[in-house]
Amino acid sequence: xxxxxxxxxxxxxxxxxxxxxxxxxxxxxxxxxxxxxxxxxxxxxxxxxxxxxxxxxxxxxxxxxxxxxxxxxxxxxxxxxxxxxxxxxxxxxxxxxxxxxxxxxxxxxxxxxxxxxxxxxxxxxxxxxxxxxxxxxxxxxxxxxxxxxxxxxxxxxxxx
Numbered sequence: 001x002x003x004x005x006x007x008x009x010x011x012x013x014x015x016x017x018x019x020x021x022x023x024x025x026x027x028x029x030x031x032x033x034x035x036x037x038x039x040x041x042x043x044x045x046x047x048x049x050x051x052x053x054x055x056x057x058x059x060x061x062x063x064x065x066x067x068x069x070x071x072x073x074x075x076x077x078x079x080x081x082x083x084x085x086x087x088x089x090x091x092x093x094x095x096x097x098x099x100x101x102x103x104x105x106x107x108x109x110x111x112x113x114x115x116x117x118x119x120x121x122x123x124x125x126x127x128x129x130x131x132x133x134x135x136x137x138x139x140x141x142x143x144x145x146x147x148x149x150x151x152x153x154x155x156x157x158x159x160x
Contacts, residue, residue, distance in 0.1 A: 042063060
């Protein structure tokens with residue numbers, strides 16, 4: 001890779017700046033010029049990019065093929081019929097009954113169990129030290145962020 005030293009004259013530097021030899025097709029595949037007016041066409045199976053002066057061939061249409069799994073509602077129905085909700089429900093019941101999910105304890109879900117009493121006390125002490133503001137309209141005390149968002153000029157007591 002060549003090292004280029006700048007002379008200070010912007011126009012001269014831009015003219016002499018080394019550019020990589022990249023084929024124009026490669027640039028086109030990267031998106032190319034946004035004002036090129038190129039557009040995508042599809043025949044349902046494949047896609048290609050056309051230049052503005054090119055005509056759309058027979059059997060092709062403007063746009064790209066759908067990325068949805070089922071464009072055809074009949075195929076969607078056929079696929080959906082493979083799944084039997086009653087059979088699925090019965091399978092889940094059997095799995096719970098056999099003890100497959102027995103070791104799942106969700107009673108403390110969302111609770112941080114790693115907090116020691118010392119850590120809880122410190123967090124409580126720090127929360128009490130936090131700055132508080134009082135709304136002049138409803139006398140609610142809150143942290144500055146909550147007070148500014150929900151009180152002062154936005155206080156619901158102003159609209160009653």
